Amino acid sequence: MVIAMASGDGSRDEILYLAAGLADLVTEGLRGATRRLPGLSEVRQELRARGELAVRRSGPGSEAHLEVLARHVVRRSQDG
Amino acid sequence: MADLRVRVDRALTEFVETEIGELLALDEELAPVAEQTRVSIAGGKRVRPAFCYWGWRASGQPDTDAMVRAAAALELVHAAAIVHDDIIDRSRLRRGRTTAHESLGDGLAIVIGDLLMAWAGQLFHASGLPRTFLARALPVWATMGRELVAGECLEILRTGGAHDLARSLAIVRLKTGSYTVERPLQIGAVLGGADPVTLRALAAYARPLGEAFQLRDDLWGVFGDPGRTGKSALDDLTGRKPTALLALTLSRAAASDCRRLGDLLDGPVTPADAAEIRDIMRRSGAPAEVRRMIDDRAATARAALHESRLAPEAAAALTRLISEATADD
Numbered sequence: 001m002v003i004a005m006a007s008g009d010g011s012r013d014e015i016l017y018l019a020a021g022l023a024d025l026v027t028e029g030l031r032g033a034t035r036r037l038p039g040l041s042e043v044r045q046e047l048r049a050r051g052e053l054a055v056r057r058s059g060p061g062s063e064a065h066l067e068v069l070a071r072h073v074v075r076r077s078q079d080g
Numbered sequence: 081m082a083d084l085r086v087r088v089d090r091a092l093t094e095f096v097e098t099e100i101g102e103l104l105a106l107d108e109e110l111a112p113v114a115e116q117t118r119v120s121i122a123g124g125k126r127v128r129p130a131f132c133y134w135g136w137r138a139s140g141q142p143d144t145d146a147m148v149r150a151a152a153a154l155e156l157v158h159a160a161a162i163v164h165d166d167i168i169d170r171s172r173l174r175r176g177r178t179t180a181h182e183s184l185g186d187g188l189a190i191v192i193g194d195l196l197m198a199w200a201g202q203l204f205h206a207s208g209l210p211r212t213f214l215a216r217a218l219p220v221w222a223t224m225g226r227e228l229v230a231g232e233c234l235e236i237l238r239t240g241g242a243h244d245l246a247r248s249l250a251i252v253r254l255k256t257g258s259y260t261v262e263r264p265l266q267i268g269a270v271l272g273g274a275d276p277v278t279l280r281a282l283a284a285y286a287r288p289l290g291e292a293f294q295l296r297d298d299l300w301g302v303f304g305d306p307g308r309t310g311k312s313a314l315d316d317l318t319g320r321k322p323t324a325l326l327a328l329t330l331s332r333a334a335a336s337d338c339r340r341l342g343d344l345l346d347g348p349v350t351p352a353d354a355a356e357i358r359d360i361m362r363r364s365g366a367p368a369e370v371r372r373m374i375d376d377r378a379a380t381a382r383a384a385l386h387e388s389r390l391a392p393e394a395a396a397a398l399t400r401l402i403s404e405a406t407a408d409d
Binding site for chain 1: 140141142143144146208209210211212
C-alpha cells in the first residue's frame with residue numbers, strides 16, 4: 001500500500017507534504033513569535049555567533065570600517 | 081601548533097572540571113570516577129583537534145575560541161575510544177599511566193568510556209559555534225562514530241584469524257585513520273562551509289595520512305620504546321592484532337620462521353618471546369617495508385596539499401601535521 005502510493009502518487013504527495021509543511025511552519029512561526037524571551041535569546045545567540053565570525057573573517061581592518069560606518073550613522077542622525 | 085595544543089588543553093580542562101563538578105554534586109562517592117576521567121584525557125598529542133581546527137581554517141574561517149572548543153571534542157571521542165580499546169586489549173598502561181579498567185575494574189571503565197563519549201557530543205554542541213554550522217557537521221560526526229565502531233568490531237572479529245595485508249589496511253582505515261585524520265579534518269571543513277573543491281583536496285590529503293598514522297602506531301606497538309610510547313610493547317603481540325606488520329611478516333618470512341611465529345603467538349607472549357618475534361619480523365624485512373609504506377603515504381599527502389589551493393597558513397599547518405603524524409620520533 002505504502003509502496004503503491006509512493007510510486008504512483010509520489011510527486012502529488014511531495015507537493016502536498018511541502019505545502020502542509022509550509023503551512024505548519026507559518027503557524028509554528030506565529031506561535032513562536034508570541035512566545036517569551038528564551039526563543040529570542042537563542043536567536044540573539046545565534047546571530048551573535050555568526051556575527052563574530054563574519055567580523056573576524058573580514059580581517060582586522062573591518063572593525064575600523066565598522067567604526068567609520070557607525071560614526072557616519074551617528075553624524076547623520078545628529079545632523080537630522 | 082604548540083599554542084593550539086595549549087588552547088585545546090585549556091578548553092578540555094575547563095569543560096571537564098565543570099562536568100566533574102556536576103557529577104560530584106550528584107554524589108561525592110563518584111570521586112574515583114571523576115579522577116579517572118582526568119587521567120583519561122591527560123597527556124595526549126591532541127592531533128585530532130589539530131586536524132579539525134585546520135579543516136575549519138582551510139575552509140576560510142577565522143580563528144575563534146568556539147572552534148577550539150568544538151575541535152577539543154574530538155579528543156574526548158579519542159579518550160572514550162581508548163578506554164574501551166584498553167579493556168578489549170587488556171592493556172595495563174596508556175600514556176605511561178594505569179588504564180581505567182586496571183584502576184577501577186571493567187564495569188566502571190565501560191561507563192567511563194560512555195561518559196567521555198557523551199561529553200564529546202556535549203562539548204561540540206556547546207562550543208558556541210552557530211547552530212546552523214553545527215547542524216552541517218552532524219552527518220560526518222555520525223559517519224565517524226559508525227566507522228570507529230565498525231573498525232573496532234572488525235579487528236575483534238579478525239583477531240587470530242588469517243592474516244591478509246589488504247584486510248588489515250581496511251581495518252586500519254576504519255578503526256584509526258577515519259577518526260584520527262579524515263573525519264576530524266572533514267568535520268572542521270564542513271563546519272566552516274568548505275566548497276567541494278576544498279573538501280576533495282582535504283580528503284586526498286587525509287586518507288593516505290590516516291593510514292600512515294596507524295601504520296606507525298603498529299610499528300611503535302611492537303618496536304617502540306615503552307618509556308616513550310607509554311604503552312607496553314607486548315600488548316599488540318599478546319592481542320594477536322591483525323596488523324599490516326604481522327601480515328607482511330607472514331607473507332615474507334621463511335617457512336620455518338612463519339611456523340615459529342605461529343607457535344610464539346599461540347600462547348601468552350613473554351618478554352623473551354617478544355624479542356624473538358621482533359627478530360623474525362626484522363629478518364623478514366617487514367618493519368622496513370612498513371616504514372616505506374608510511375613514507376609513501378606521507379609523500380602522497382604532501383603532493384595532495386601541493387596540488388590544492390588552500391590558504392597558505394592552513395597548508396603550512398597541514399604540512400607540519402604530516403611530520404607529526406608520521407615521523408619516527
